Amino acid sequence: MTRTISILGATGSIGDSTLDLVRRHRDDWRVVALSANCSAAKLAKLAREFGAEIAVVGDAACLPDLREALAGSGIAAEGGPAALCDAAARPVDVTMAAIVGCAGLAPTMRAIEQGRTVALANKEALVSAGGVMTAKVAEHGTTLLPVDSEHNAIFQCLSGGRTEDVRWITLTASGGPFRTKSQSELEAATPAQAVAHPNWDMGAKISVDSATMMNKGLEFIEAHHLFPVGLDRLRIVVHPQSVIHSMVEYRDGSTLAQLGPSDMRVPIASALAWPERMDTPCEPLDLAGVGELSFFAPNEDRFPATRIARDAARAGGAAPAVLNAANEVAVAAFLAGQVKFTQISAISSRTLDSYAPPAPRSLDDVLAVDAEARARAGTLLEPA
Numbered sequence: 001m002t003r004t005i006s007i008l009g010a011t012g013s014i015g016d017s018t019l020d021l022v023r024r025h026r027d028d029w030r031v032v033a034l035s036a037n038c039s040a041a042k043l044a045k046l047a048r049e050f051g052a053e054i055a056v057v058g059d060a061a062c063l064p065d066l067r068e069a070l071a072g073s074g075i076a077a078e079g080g081p082a083a084l085c086d087a088a089a090r091p092v093d094v095t096m097a098a099i100v101g102c103a104g105l106a107p108t109m110r111a112i113e114q115g116r117t118v119a120l121a122n123k124e125a126l127v128s129a130g131g132v133m134t135a136k137v138a139e140h141g142t143t144l145l146p147v148d149s150e151h152n153a154i155f156q157c158l159s160g161g162r163t164e165d166v167r168w169i170t171l172t173a174s175g176g177p178f179r180t181k182s183q184s185e186l187e188a189a190t191p192a193q194a195v196a197h198p199n200w201d202m203g204a205k206i207s208v209d210s211a212t213m214m215n216k217g218l219e220f221i222e223a224h225h226l227f228p229v230g231l232d233r234l235r236i237v238v239h240p241q242s243v244i245h246s247m248v249e250y251r252d253g254s255t256l257a258q259l260g261p262s263d264m265r266v267p268i269a270s271a272l273a274w275p276e277r278m279d280t281p282c283e284p285l286d287l288a289g290v291g292e293l294s295f296f297a298p299n300e301d302r303f304p305a306t307r308i309a310r311d312a313a314r315a316g317g318a319a320p321a322v323l324n325a326a327n328e329v330a331v332a333a334f335l336a337g338q339v340k341f342t343q344i345s346a347i348s349s350r351t352l353d354s355y356a357p358p359a360p361r362s363l364d365d366v367l368a369v370d371a372e373a374r375a376r377a378g379t380l381l382e383p384a
């Protein structure tokens with residue numbers, strides 16, 4: 001049976017992987033909405049290829065280019081944050097939420113309000129909104145399926161299990177491109193080095209997060225909301241081969257792990273087909289070829305981000321939204337050559353120290369905290 005899908009963030013890395021699967025299973029899917037921030041030419045090309053109903057650019061300044069590129073196609077073209085939310089509210093069986101950053105929060109919330117299935121790649125949205133988002137999911141009876149490879153792995157390992165029987169959830173981390181670098185090498189790390197991830201091909205922001213280990217910190221908070229076993233039952237282990245995507249240990253001593261190639265099409269396919277399975281063209285796992293799997297405790301002296309995120313998770317309330325906003329500002333500044341690599345975590349930590357607003361109770365509260373934390377983090381940017 002044909003199912004309908006909208007992809008928020010269709011021109012990014014997750015968008016590409018999702019559309020690759022849709023392309024390979026063309027008869028199973030009808031595409032409703034596709035969005036991008038700008039990239040009008042790429043978005044229009046995809047909208048035409050997949051016969052989308054509507055294409056939306058988040059940045060309204062890019063709308064004239066989109067309109068021109070879609071002229072005569074019969075595909076609606078819209079622009080701006082409100083249009084993006086309206087497109088996300090169009091009824092579909094599955095929404096792939098794959099915008100990067102808190103910019104994806106409002107449209108993801110609109111998709112959640114449909115009460116259908118939301119495949120969530122956009123971890124920053126859940127980290128920022130936390131209970132505001134999970135309450136919305138519960139209110140509308142929405143199926144929220146994690147796409148982040150670790151959380152998708154945990155979701156699979158938990159199926160058939162009871163959270164009260166869980167002893168540990170272990171998030172694996174590759175350690176990123178700087179895992180073995182010294183503190184002085186980290187001080188001098190460049191954006192080009194940071195985005196060159198050894199195992200995964202991803203967007204620039206998450207690649208930098210991977211290098212600082214803030215990605216794992218955000219994922220720790222994400223896991224806390226998706227799998228409410230308590231923060232004391234969540235831990236992180238560095239596993240450089242990225243073969244085991246995460247693990248669940250039950251109280252009888254059984255540990256279940258999900259393994260697979262480092263290809264996001266595996267967790268995306270798992271979410272798109274859930275509770276069934278679909279074919280992917282991914283390389284089968286060649287364990288003899290991998291040879292050895294290794295595991296290390298995270299080094300929080302060189303990579304303080306996981307500690308900062310754990311503290312923010314413990315503080316709860318608005319702290320994760322403040323952390324996420326500050327990190328987004330700091331990562332953008334690093335990518336623009338404005339601050340050093342090691343300042344990214346320092347800016348996040350200092351923003352958290354300077355700003356402790358009350359717990360957000362609504363989407364508007366979360367967005368207000370996000371805006372204020374961005375402004376404060378902006379004042380902490382010092383030249384590299």
Ligand code: NAD
Pocket residue numbers: 008009010011012013014015035036037038039057058059098099100101103104121122123124147148149200201202203204205206264
């Ligand atoms: P990306 O930078 O490649 O793509 C981001 C997408 O969001 C693009 O379509 C872009 O146009 C759109 N976008 C960016 N800013 C926007 C804005 N202000 N308003 C509207 N749209 C905007 O990022 P990605 O690597 O595909 O990551 C997307 C999300 O998935 C992130 O939250 C990331 O953490 C998560 N994720 C990615 C991977 C991966 O392998 N790439 C793995 C796990 C989780």
Ligand code: MG
Pocket residue numbers: 148149150219
């Ligand atoms: Mg991940």
